[in-house]
Amino acid sequence: MPRGGGWRPGARWAQGDAGRRARIAEEVAALPLHQRPTMQEMGRRSEAAEHPFKRSVPVAQPQPTVVAPIPFAIPMILAEQSGQRQIISAACPAALALGLVPGMAVTQARALIPELDIRPADAETDRIVLDSLTLHAVRHWTPIAAPSGADGIWLDLSGAEHLHGGEDRFCRRLIGFCRRFGFTARVAVAGTPGAAHALARFGRDPVTAIPCGGEAQALAGLPLAALRLAPEALAAAARFGLDRIVDLLPLPRGPLARRLGLASVRRLDEALGRVPEPIVPVVPEETPVTLRRLLEPISTADAIEQVISDLLADMVERLQERGAGARTLVLTLERVDGSEQRVAIGTSRPSRDAAHLARLFHLRIERIDPGEGVETMRLAATRTDQLGATTLGATFAGDDVADVTTLVDQLAGRVGGAALFTAAPVESDVPERAVCRADPLAAPTGWPAWRRPVRLLRRPEPLVNVIALLPDQPPRRFTWRGQLHAVVAGDGPERIHGEWWRRDGEVWAVRDYFRVEDDAGARFWLFRRGDGVDPKTGDLSWYLHGLFG
Amino acid sequence: MMSVIARHHEALALLRETMGAVREDAAVMPFGIADMDERLADGGLALDGLHEVSAATPTLTDDAAATLFAVGIAARAAQANGRRVLWALTRFDLYAPGLEQAGLDPATLLFVEAREDKDVLAVMEDGLRHGSLAAVVGEVKRADMVATRRLQLAAMTGKTPALLSRRWRRQGICPLAELSAAMTRWRIASAPSARLPAAGVGRARWTVELARQRGGPPFTLELDACDDTGRLALPAVPRDRAPAAAGAAARAA
Numbered sequence: 021m022p023r024g025g026g027w028r029p030g031a032r033w034a035q036g037d038a039g040r041r042a043r044i045a046e047e048v049a050a051l052p053l054h055q056r057p058t059m060q061e062m063g064r065r066s067e068a069a070e071h072p073f074k075r076s077v078p079v080a081q082p083q084p085t086v087v088a089p090i091p092f093a094i095p096m097i098l099a100e101q102s103g104q105r106q107i108i109s110a111a112c113p114a115a116l117a118l119g120l121v122p123g124m125a126v127t128q129a130r131a132l133i134p135e136l137d138i139r140p141a142d143a144e145t146d147r148i149v150l151d152s153l154t155l156h157a158v159r160h161w162t163p164i165a166a167p168s169g170a171d172g173i174w175l176d177l178s179g180a181e182h183l184h185g186g187e188d189r190f191c192r193r194l195i196g197f198c199r200r201f202g203f204t205a206r207v208a209v210a211g212t213p214g215a216a217h218a219l220a221r222f223g224r225d226p227v228t229a230i231p232c233g234g235e236a237q238a239l240a241g242l243p244l245a246a247l248r249l250a251p252e253a254l255a256a257a258a259r260f261g262l263d264r265i266v267d268l269l270p271l272p273r274g275p276l277a278r279r280l281g282l283a284s285v286r287r288l289d290e291a292l293g294r295v296p297e298p299i300v301p302v303v304p305e306e307t308p309v310t311l312r313r314l315l316e317p318i319s320t321a322d323a324i325e326q327v328i329s330d331l332l333a334d335m336v337e338r339l340q341e342r343g344a345g346a347r348t349l350v351l352t353l354e355r356v357d358g359s360e361q362r363v364a365i366g367t368s369r370p371s372r373d374a375a376h377l378a379r380l381f382h383l384r385i386e387r388i389d390p391g392e393g394v395e396t397m398r399l400a401a402t403r404t405d406q407l408g409a410t411t412l413g414a415t416f417a418g419d420d421v422a423d424v425t426t427l428v429d430q431l432a433g434r435v436g437g438a439a440l441f442t443a444a445p446v447e448s449d450v451p452e453r454a455v456c457r458a459d460p461l462a463a464p465t466g467w468p469a470w471r472r473p474v475r476l477l478r479r480p481e482p483l484v485n486v487i488a489l490l491p492d493q494p495p496r497r498f499t500w501r502g503q504l505h506a507v508v509a510g511d512g513p514e515r516i517h518g519e520w521w522r523r524d525g526e527v528w529a530v531r532d533y534f535r536v537e538d539d540a541g542a543r544f545w546l547f548r549r550g551d552g553v554d555p556k557t558g559d560l561s562w563y564l565h566g567l568f569g
Numbered sequence: 570m571m572s573v574i575a576r577h578h579e580a581l582a583l584l585r586e587t588m589g590a591v592r593e594d595a596a597v598m599p600f601g602i603a604d605m606d607e608r609l610a611d612g613g614l615a616l617d618g619l620h621e622v623s624a625a626t627p628t629l630t631d632d633a634a635a636t637l638f639a640v641g642i643a644a645r646a647a648q649a650n651g652r653r654v655l656w657a658l659t660r661f662d663l664y665a666p667g668l669e670q671a672g673l674d675p676a677t678l679l680f681v682e683a684r685e686d687k688d689v690l691a692v693m694e695d696g697l698r699h700g701s702l703a704a705v706v707g708e709v710k711r712a713d714m715v716a717t718r719r720l721q722l723a724a725m726t727g728k729t730p731a732l733l734s735r736r737w738r739r740q741g742i743c744p745l746a747e748l749s750a751a752m753t754r755w756r757i758a759s760a761p762s763a764r765l766p767a768a769g770v771g772r773a774r775w776t777v778e779l780a781r782q783r784g785g786p787p788f789t790l791e792l793d794a795c796d797d798t799g800r801l802a803l804p805a806v807p808r809d810r811a812p813a814a815a816g817a818a819a820r821a822a
Contacts, residue, residue: 460680474637568773
């Protein structure tokens with residue numbers, strides 16, 4: 021006991037009820053963040069700090085609400101680079117249940133949970149997904165939609181909610197729609213975009229709807245981060261002890277603007293509806309469509325081709341305005357009896373060449389059945405890509421640039437895209453796996469240097485009556501498909517080992533390839549399984565694999 | 570009598586001149602072997618016509634030799650002007666490293682695997698008329714006179730050589746027995762190669778027979794197979810066993 025008694029108001033030892041502070045601290049910790057009493061209410065002027073030299077009675081640590089860890093789920097987190105270290109930007113429910121929160125360092129997370137699945141956060145792809153979701157919203161739900169921040173969408177439902185059966189039903193459908201894509205959605209409907217933003221992210225329920233004019237009441241309990249304030253303004257507000265929106269409401273605007281900045285005051289006004297905040301909608305791109313209504317129904321191939329060339333001329337103009345080339349064109353013919361026929365063509369590179377596209381349509385024209393007659397023809401470019409101006413300098417100079425892309429399109433239209441390919445090398449010693457099919461316009465390189473036959477049999481064929489000196493002499497004679505061949509000269513062996521990582525049977529397997537010539541001048545490529553020394557490498561049977569010219 | 574004959578001779582001479590003039594500006598690709606080029610009517614392979622190649626016997630090895638002959642021609646055409654080669658077939662069993670070792674870089678090859686022979690012929694015609702290829706090669710079993718005439722016209726229009734490889738349909742009948750409008754028709758068989766002093770298979774050798782050509786007599790030659798630039802060569806005459814074997818290595822033409 022210190023001299024003089026050591027009495028001071030609030031001294032811990034003077035309190036009769038031991039553990040009262042601990043109990044109060046426990047209760048406070050059990051409340052959610054936005055309901056905890058402020059520091060002013062707790063009677064503190066600053067955060068309580070522990071005495072550096074005294075070890076106090078350990079206050080019962082507020083136990084975090086025990087969430088059952090999700091069994092058999094490998095927790096996954098997304099890591100992003102922030103300055104010198106990597107921090108967690110998002111955590112799956114399994115990771116959250118294990119105590120990992122966004123903002124924690126990844127190294128700490130890895131130390132806590134060894135079997136963590138860490139993926140890099142890809143903000144670009146997230147933005148693309150959000151943009152496509154907004155485009156879908158504009159096309160299907162409401163004409164005014166825009167992305168809000170990096171993880172949300174604003175939809176202006178004024179005048180559109182009756183189409184979806186009311187706000188409640190629409191919100192539920194929205195959540196179901198997002199769940200089908202694997203997203204967890206929170207929806208808030210309010211009179212101002214700022215209030216909706218705040219309630220969707222920091223509100224209590226997944227679906228919130230507040231009446232017009234009730235923003236102040238609904239937003240009162242939310243923290244200041246819900247108002248989209250700048251980080252400096254948030255830090256300044258924390259210094260002044262302002263941590264809920266309700267704290268800002270009674271304050272005079274002038275001093276508030278001086279302390280937190282004019283932008284913060286504007287955000288507050290926008291949220292409460294005093295200042296309008298318009299949503300800048302996303303405008304979807306229209307597919308270029310050209311239409312021809314015919315005076316008299318036509319049914320001959322010539323007439324249809326003529327109309328196709330007219331449509332293509334119009335379409336080329338539209339594409340030129342946009343600086344785009346067509347990749348997929350769909351021609352819809354409406355017949356007199358009301359039914360529709362569709363013909364589609366595709367090109368491998370964006371194209372604005374009317375003659376080339378007309379030729380591609382010409383290949384498909386016999387699939388059209390005009391019936392009684394065709395009265396309307398519509399051409400739509402459903403898929404377009406950027407196509408800038410192409411330089412014609414080479415053609416004027418006289419060197420013909422051989423462009424095979426138009427030929428590729430034409431042949432693809434005749435036999436189908438899958439029948440066109442070029443041979444590309446695969447890094448593999450095993451001969452039948454060394455070649456694969458590739459895109460016809462690719463330019464693969466990297467071929468093996470040793471002698472290879474020009475024709476390879478689909479499956480190596482077994483040879484019988486083979487006489488050969490082991491281990492590395494070519495055979496002296498063999499019988500293939502019932503015919504005896506006497507070998508005059510042979511090259512080899514070329515040893516090719518199996519790929520042990522593909523199949524267990526190939527772990528020790530070895531093939532010795534020989535190039536042999538028989539007395540009639542025919543040259544074969546045959547192999548023997550096994551090296552002749554170790555029985556594990558093969559059973560010493562002979563096969564024919566290919567033919568040289 | 571004499572004046573009639575003289576007038577006939579004059580007319581023939583005039584005709585020969587005009588035909589010769591027409592054929593003069595056609596592009597020709599010589600083989601590089603004097604014996605062969607002087608026996609060919611144009612002094613080489615005409616680059617705007619249809620040429621047919623077939624195996625001499627229905628065995629697979631002769632078929633491979635005929636394929637390699639076509640590959641050599643296509644390779645030299647592709648090397649000359651840097652364009653691509655279209656290969657149309659119904660069943661893909663070519664081995665690309667083997668093609669590369671005969672001079673045809675697989676990056677310049679565009680394969681089309683069609684379902685039937687008539688699709689193969691249609692694809693060949695499309696490729697020939699497009700005019701931006703170095704050569705068009707097709708493998709068919711059946712191609713009648715009408716089809717070959719269309720291919721010849723398309724080759725002349727697009728100024729691209731067309732090589733038609735005919736496969737054996739039935740055991741006894743040579744595929745070149747069918748009528749065709751091709752400019753040259755070749756029959757290839759594999760022949761025993763020269764013996765090397767050491768153990769090993771030397772450069773392959775073929776019996777190349779020009780079965781029929783437009784404007785000239787047929788001939789048969791024994792030649793060394795294509796090297797890695799697609800060129801054929803005359804085999805060295807073996808004067809003496811040892812030095813002949815050494816000289817039988819590719820005498821590049």
